[in-house]
Amino acid sequence: MAAVQAEDPAGDPAEEVILAGAPEFPHARARGPLRDLLDWAGRDGLPVSYVAAAAEVAGAGAAAAVTGLDGRPGPGATLKPTPTRTVLPVLWEALIGESGDGKNPSINHALTPAAEYYAALLADWDARCQAGDDCPRPQAVVQSSIGAEAITRWLSATGGGGILRNGELASFLKGLGQYKSGGGSDRYDAMDLWSGDPISMERVGPGGGRRNSVQIYVRQPRLSVIGGLVTGNLKLLGSETDGLRARFLPVLPSSVIIPRLDETGEKIPASWHDAIMRLYTCQQSREWGLGGEARAIIRAAASEWATRKREGTDPATVRTMLAKADEQCMRIALVVSELENPGKGGLIPGWAAEYAVARIEYALGCWLALGSDQTMAFSRKDEVMNAAVSDLLRLIERRPAGKNERKWMARRDIQRSQVGGATTSFLVDELIRAYLRAYPGTVTVCTDKDLVRFPRARLADRLEIPGGPSRGPAPVIVWAPLRHAPQPKRTHYALRKLSGPDSLPNIGLHVPDHVSAGQPNDPHAGTPGTATRQFLSDSFLPDSFPPEPDTDSNVRSAVSAASSRRDDPEPAGLTGLSPLPADPAPPCSTEDFLRAVRLAC
16 A cells, blocks of 8 residues: 555654755866876775875875975975965865775875885985985874874974874874863864964973973974764764864765775876875975966855855854865865976966865765754753664665665664664664654554554555565564755856956856766766765665756856846955856856856956
8 A cells, every 4th residue: 555654743744854965076077197096996996085085185295295405395385366365285184984985995095105205215214324324314294193292393394294194083183182181272273283374382391491492383384184084973073163173174985895806906097106206306386376267266166155154054064164165175276286287386277176166065065964963952861862863874874775776774673783772672662763753754664553653654565665575573664864966056157357348247157066076978967866876875766856957058148147237245265356246147058157267268
């Protein structure tokens, strides 16, 4: 018989909760050595999103390190979007997933060139020592275990650049304030590190005297951080409004890790190895600027992010990250530009700006998919039950999908797995009822007796549910909530011709959101079905939320339609950039948008 939805005590039918789905990583927007590495990761069976995040951090660390002609370390690459603003190659990224998702292998492969570079430095140092030279040991370019104050000493010796990598990012986060009463100021010092603010540290040190024996100054720290983090440790990043959490770019696994065990496996692309080596051996500082195309793309995205933050309709974690989205975007654009043209400097190319914007949208989508870690608890029992519900949700979403592309778990399997410590029938029923309150419409029963036990469950024929035709008691099925493919708000890109009295007016163009994160060769890129294939640990119902249709329109009509619109004030943080149109223009395709960019710039 058809499924019937039980009514709640108030008489209203329980409305099923639909969660945000995991976004698709913008793999197709990468170019150069980075794209070569991501293509290799896909063939090798590693999650492309994890490898990309580790590669971005590897590129940031290499772009920040330079040894001058005099042998002294100094600053590397910088980006000057305006005369008074400097953007540094500093990225902090957290690979979020469960054990076995491929976090450590992804980091190790991306950082292989950095490890080989340092191994060569050690070999040269060892040879010189054996020849009788008295020379200091070269400083490591990558650290895996180091205290908060030791980081300052290390950065002082390297000239400010370095990479901190942790297989478990929890070790770094728990180490902040570990040996200080009340936690100390390590968390706030870490935020300053991300910002690139100068570090001045003085300590009394050993012995007496009137002067402090430890005096360390780092003019421009450029520390990048990469590490894995299980979902249960997200709270270590701080509260949802904590500034430390906003400094980390979250990354979810783009696929289930399937390691290659045959003899046809490929080595890491030579282009990736060469790009990192060229950055580490570059002997001059270089400065990048924003060209017309890149400036227009980033300016428009920053305006959209500022508007989205003011609207306040996103969770607290997303709103906090939106405050730093433009800075993160320009840092990524700087790093990927350096990877394509190591040590060159010049103007940020348009493709790098597009990749950076799509990359930030991906990070925002990850926070939406992870959801809020805040819960309303009126008692200790509520706190325990809320944690158990979260554990049950993660467990179900990691299971393979059934015939209808939805993930589920039978009540008896929940009891066997002892989720949240629910070992008895009574505790399992309490857990399922709490889960049903959190996610209405996610429990299906076959008998009136079970409907009494779970009043808000759906009643269905036994033949219509998984495991129903088998012998034995009628099953109780707990489903994962539906997740829709993420559809970010449409971005209004604005362009302004930089010279000439007959310059093009501001152009407000709609860019299809699913194109920004999909693969160009896949006609269904960005659809819920694609998201299901790409991130298997989420639950989507294919075709439940079809993407909005793309409407192609002539670029010139979009220009003329937008020419009469007034301009909004400039978004905070991007001083000197042209204002944006206040009202949206008629939509156009991505190809028309890119063509308009080149015409205007």
